[in-house]
Amino acid sequence: ITNGLAMVSLVLSSCDLLRLCSDPGRPLRFPLGGREFATVVCQLASVVYLLSLFAVPFAQSASARREEGQDGSRRSPAAVAPAPMPDCPDDGDEEIVAAVVSGELPSHRLESRLRDCRRAARLRREALRRITGRGVEGLPFDGIDYEAILGQCCEMPVGYVQLPVGVAGPLLLDGRDYHVPMATTEGCLVASVNRGCRAIAASGGAFSVLLRDAMSRAPAVKLPSAKRAAELKMFLEAPANFEALAAVFNK
Numbered sequence: 001i002t003n004g005l006a007m008v009s010l011v012l013s014s015c016d017l018l019r020l021c022s023d024p025g026r027p028l029r030f031p032l033g034g035r036e037f038a039t040v041v042c043q044l045a046s047v048v049y050l051l052s053l054f055a056v057p058f059a060q061s062a063s064a065r066r067e068e069g070q071d072g073s074r075r076s077p078a079a080v081a082p083a084p085m086p087d088c089p090d091d092g093d094e095e096i097v098a099a100v101v102s103g104e105l106p107s108h109r110l111e112s113r114l115r116d117c118r119r120a121a122r123l124r125r126e127a128l129r130r131i132t133g134r135g136v137e138g139l140p141f142d143g144i145d146y147e148a149i150l151g152q153c154c155e156m157p158v159g160y161v162q163l164p165v166g167v168a169g170p171l172l173l174d175g176r177d178y179h180v181p182m183a184t185t186e187g188c189l190v191a192s193v194n195r196g197c198r199a200i201a202a203s204g205g206a207f208s209v210l211l212r213d214a215m216s217r218a219p220a221v222k223l224p225s226a227k228r229a230a231e232l233k234m235f236l237e238a239p240a241n242f243e244a245l246a247a248v249f250n251k
Helices: 003-020 034-071 089-104 107-114 119-130 188-202 225-236 239-251
Strands: 157-159 164-173 176-183
Touching: 003 034, 089 119, 089 176, 107 119, 119 157, 119 164, 119 176, 164 188, 176 188, 225 239
Parallel strands: none
Antiparallel strands: 157 164, 164 176
16 A cells, blocks of 8 residues: 555656646746645655665665675575475374374364364374374365365365365274265265264164165156156056056067
8 A cells, every 4th residue: 555655646746746847837946835845745755665665675685695695605405494294293283183083082173172274174184194094195285275164064174175075983884993085065064974973883883785786777768848758757657558668668
């Protein structure tokens, strides 16, 4: 805003001075009148301010270069501490991750306890790696606003695949624990599944039986209008007509 005001002041004062200087009926004389004095002051102040925008950073850069020259060498890249990886908790986070792994701190309470959605997702991610023994390095972590999805479209996020990914579980199925990743934008879906997983685990777990593995197929009839489709539907409601048409399709 200040830069914009300085530019406007410079342009307006320059135009006013040009108009005064080009007016033969009102020559610019000294001492200056009130209007001329205010115009000149505004222009000088604007010029000084705008020059300082370039002079100060230039002076700081030159000073930094001189200090580096006196030291004899620039700081090597190895001297800069690398940024922590998203799956590596800090020392202060280790206790929280351990509490999640042990079950002392429920995973879904991380956001409310930490007041930092991104940190909560990072620690949940690390806890999941320790519980399952499998890393999630292939699941993107950076590049999404975890604050924006809180209470909106996904619970207990650990990353995203162009959609928020939450993890529900553990689901005790056939004597084994499974953590179920779910990519969704449907609010409360992961929370509902997680409550179901807790109920199943509390009742001793679920057991699955495979009854059949197949693909179902059915015929499709294309008709010229909705009216003709309705007529065919009413025609097939008679068992004899249905059996006759089914015999034709099954051939």
